[in-house]
Amino acid sequence: MFKHILYCCVLIIACHSENKPDHFGFGRAATQQEIAAVPAAIPPDGTGLPPGQGTVSEGSVCYAAKCASCHGNTGTEGPFNVLVAPDTANAIPFDQTVFRVKAIGNYWPYATTVFDYIRRAMPFNAPGSLTDQEVYSITAWLLYRNQLINENFVINAHTLPTVVMPARSKYVVSDN
Numbered sequence: 001m002f003k004h005i006l007y008c009c010v011l012i013i014a015c016h017s018e019n020k021p022d023h024f025g026f027g028r029a030a031t032q033q034e035i036a037a038v039p040a041a042i043p044p045d046g047t048g049l050p051p052g053q054g055t056v057s058e059g060s061v062c063y064a065a066k067c068a069s070c071h072g073n074t075g076t077e078g079p080f081n082v083l084v085a086p087d088t089a090n091a092i093p094f095d096q097t098v099f100r101v102k103a104i105g106n107y108w109p110y111a112t113t114v115f116d117y118i119r120r121a122m123p124f125n126a127p128g129s130l131t132d133q134e135v136y137s138i139t140a141w142l143l144y145r146n147q148l149i150n151e152n153f154v155i156n157a158h159t160l161p162t163v164v165m166p167a168r169s170k171y172v173v174s175d176n
């Protein structure tokens, strides 16, 4: 027991020592190729959006295959996050967020974030597995379901940043 306590003390002292090793003997530096494979964040003006495009009808097929199992057939049923709210194109005043269902149409300030988030993080069980065209198409379908674009609107690098998000005016830019 005493030995055990002594060992812990030595470990704690060692951990707080100024003489930390340069490296711990595991891991390696990421290669340029690996860094390049991680997509850059897409800002509100769409800088960095890839070539290609997507339509609502393609998106509907892709969403049904890759997203509906977790978000519901129409984006409203769950079991996971609701993507389309009942009053989806009416921005939520921030003092009412606890009373209303939050979703892309009534809460997200930038359309470009829909593309960015889906490309990086979804499907939850296979992030990064979608092609850019699939992400564009699913983005189109979700914006359509959120009543932000009409059925024939084509989403690409030029059109996506022009989609007006109702909640945009609820946010301020912070430099903190």
Ligand code: HEC
Pocket: 063, 066, 067, 068, 069, 070, 071, 080, 081, 082, 083, 102, 103, 104, 117, 118, 122, 123, 124, 125, 130, 138
């Ligand atoms: C295996 C289940 C699963 C699948 C499949 C899945 N998602 Fe998700 N999704 C989640 C979970 C869980 C979260 C919440 C993640 C978090 O909060 O970190 C989420 C969150 C989201 C959000 C953010 C919602 C918000 O407003 O908070 C979006 C948008 C989204 N998913 C889109 C998609 C799309 C598009 C697809 C298909 C390409 C997809 N998801 C497939 C489980 C899933």
